[in-house]
Structures are given as structure tokens and as C-alpha cells.
Amino acid sequence: MHDYTGQTALVTGASKGLGEAFARELAARGAHLVLVARSADALDKLAEQLRSAYGVRIDVIAADLTDRRSPQVVADTLQERELTVDLLVNNAGMGAVGPFLSRPYEPNARSVDLNVTALMGLVHHIGRSMLARGRGGIINVSSTAAFQPLPYQAGYSATKAFVLSFTEALAEELRGTGVRVMATHPGATDTGFFDGTTAVMNPKAVAPDRVAARTLDDFARGRSTSFPGRASDRVLTLVPRLLPRSLTARIAGVYNRRTGHDRVADRHAAPAPQGS
Template sequence: MGTTVHDYRSTTALVTGASKGIGLATATALARRGADLVLVARSRTTLDGIAERLRADHGVSVRVIPADLADPGGVQEVLEGLRAGGITVDLLVNNAGTGSVGPHLERPLRPQLDSVSLNISALLTLTHHIGAGMRARGSGGIINIASTAAFQPMPFQASYAATKAFALSFSEALAEELRGSGVRVMVAHPGATATNFFDGTSAEIAAGLADSAEDVAEDVLDDYARGRTASYPGRVVNRVGTFVARALPRRTVTRLTGALNRKLGFHLAQDTAASHHPRS
């Protein structure tokens, strides 16, 4: 076990996508560790309920900023909410994300563009504005939630994997730019996680192959506390898989991933609801 270099009790953390899945689990784990919170998601009602519970259970300050981060206006609402509330963010957790499953050309374009807006543009904008304040103060941290999907092209999840590859490359580059500045950047790569990511489609994660959101959140926060720049939460096979993807030729990896996704039925994924994937 590594040495702990961060104490969350002195931290105000902003978590995006905080209403469900990994975001909710991360917010809960942060509150349990003593961090004050700013929760961002689309539903004020849901956020208010979560905030009330976390305040009662852990005695921390919890503020909410409802916003749809797939909309550039939503990102600005978050930044304005921080300014209006006089909130200084010590730890930014860019967790909110969405993706489309199925053949790219047979899927509606709008959800895929929303995925780019949320997974890339919102992450980039929040990091730029909030990170600038951290840089000026000489302290702070950013955790970007990418995915094991970041390490290889993924047929039938083409746009989603591409957005996560951006998060990986951007995070690694920014971590080096900020080395020695007092601001740390860590990128996390969950594998299959038991969340509602596939709600709205016929795709499913096979039972027993997914980590719990709670386990992922705890591992990510442990890794950040130990000063790591990369986190591979959940089962060991998640990290092993990224090594394989980096060792083999890209064409081979792409074909193998495409074969796996065909086996999982992703090439046949159909909508079962009006929207493709919920945005936290």
C-alpha cells in the first residue's frame, strides 16, 4: 500500500455526474472522508435529496449546481454558480459522461455529438477555468474519469472510445505541464462498471463482469490520495487489458475489440427508449 499524501478533510470537491453511478459513489466516498462537496448533474430534485443525505450522514457542506453539461450554456451555469457562491474548488472530478453503442453510421448523430460535448468539451472547459484558479493558488487537483476504452479503437463504440482516448491524452499532457506547480492531475480508467450506462439500449453488461461503482470510487480516491497520476480501479484484469492493447499492433487490437463487441451483441444494439444514454 502506498503512502497517503492527500487528506480529503481539507478539500472542497466538485463532482460532475453526481446524481448516479460512479459520480454518486465518488461523492458519497468523498463525504465519508470528510470533504465538502459541490454536486453537478441535471436534476435539482435528485441533487437536493443526495445533498440532504450526505449532510446528515457525514456532517459536511454540500452545495448543488443543476446543469446539463452537454450544453455549453450548462457549463457556464456551473462556472457562474461557483463565482456567485464564492466557492473555491480544491479537487475537480470530471466524471460526467455518455456514449453510444452500435454501428456509427446506423446510429442517430445527435447522441454522438452530445457525447463529444459532454466527454470532451465540458471536461476541457471546466478543467481550463477551475484549473487556472488552482494554478494561480499553487495547489489543487483534477481527476478525469476516462475508461479502459481509452487505450484502443472500439468498433461499435467508436465515438465513445475516441472521447475517452482524448481524456487520457489530455490528462497525461496536462499532468506533465503542471508537474511541480502544486496542482496534480490524475486520470482514472474504470472497466465495465455496474451503472445505468446502457439504459435506453438493448445492450447489457454480462452479470459478474462488472465492478461496483462503490469499489471503483474507493479505488480512485485511494490512488489520488497516494499521489498517483493514473488509476486502474476495480479488478486487476482491467489494467492487464490496457497493457495488451498497448503491446499489440493497433490493427490487431481493433479487430479483436470489434470481435468482442460483436460477441456482446453491440453491433445489433437497438434503442429501447427515446434517448440513448442518460447523462448524469
């Protein structure tokens, strides 16, 4: 069983949601942390809490990972601070919801920059030094969305299919090197993932702390894949293997229309009251 005590883990998207849950769980298991996201204040606050609760070392790197240079900047910052990462948790991610052609393009492009390009860049920059040392671990946060095309989340499900395929291939390349790579595939998880839009989270969404703990347990057991959500989430990932892809897309479209993803709009902040 892999032991996280005294290891240094870098968690992206650690300012809230699942990334914050990974940070809390890893600190509770005795890991030192490097927290990465854009919201420096939220990261500093979390760092302070975790230092005093667990006595572990916490570093913060505020970075916008959609910037193509960011993986290099993160790697340079680690070197300047003389930090060696034992575990990389590539968690930061976002997704556009709604009919692709009637919704803005920009969030789709940013989700590719974040979910695909930044993830791959961090694996390359940080994974290389793990390979040179002959030890290390990488957890890439994918999704059950990776296993089938998802109408009304077309770009998002495609980014997660990339993470699935990339991680499986890399795990095989790295077999026997001492560096392990695992993809985790949460189902609906109770975070602010849909914030800013009228899309609503599945009421049966699982708590992020449970998803983080199960993922870390699976990695510690040496698993190559983790399904940390509900058992039914995993069963649903098997169905597309049995059906023609066009039928799978049609069924997923029916489901996402039922949840209203075909009618999603942006939520705008309420205007300030007159005279205030």
C-alpha cells in the first residue's frame, strides 16, 4: 500500500471543489502540498488551515493554467523553491455546457487548454523528473464523461476522452519505471462545477471528500483506474462498449435533454440595487 506520509503532492485546481478535497485528504494523510489554481487568496487561506491542522509544509503557486507557458512556469517555480514532487494530481478542469453551436466558443476553447493542454504539459514537465529519479505518481482526473460522446457537453466529454486515452497509453509506457499513472473517473460530484450557468448538478452527486479519499485509496492499492463515485456510475461506463457509438450518443443526448442541458443559459450577477 502506497503511503502518502512525508510525500510532496502537487494538486491543481486546489482552491475549491474536488481539488480542495484532494488537498485536505492528502494533508490529513501526512503529505506536504503544492497548491495550484488562479485564486491566490483561497489557496493561501486553505494553506494556512492545513498547516495548522496537520503541521505539513504547504506551498502555493497561483497560476492560470490555460496559459500555454504555465507548466514551464510551475516547473521553474518548483525548482527555485527546491521542491520535488512525488505525486502530481492533475485535477483542475472546466467544461462548457449547452448546444455547441448556440453557446459561446470561448469556454470550450479554455476547457481544451485546461483539461488537455495544461494536464499534458504538467505531466511532461513534472513526470520527466520523476522518471529520472525512478519513482513518482500521477493521478489524472478524468470523468465518467470520458466513456461516451455527450451531446450538450460535446467539448467537455471529448477532453475527458483525451485524458482517459492519454493516461492509459502513458501508464503502459511507464510500466516498470517506478512511475505510476492512474486516471480517476468521478461521476456527478457535488461541487460548483456548473456555477455561472443555469445547469443543475445531479441531486445524487457524491461528496467531493469521498471522491478524493477513494481515488487516493485506489492509487495506494496500485490500481490503474479508479471509479470513486457511485457503483452505478461505473456500470454506465460499460454500456457504451456494447452498443454502436451512434446509439450511445443518441441515448446520452436523450439523458442530457432530460436534465435540461440543451436549454442552459449563463447566470449573470444581479444588477446592483438603484441608489445603492
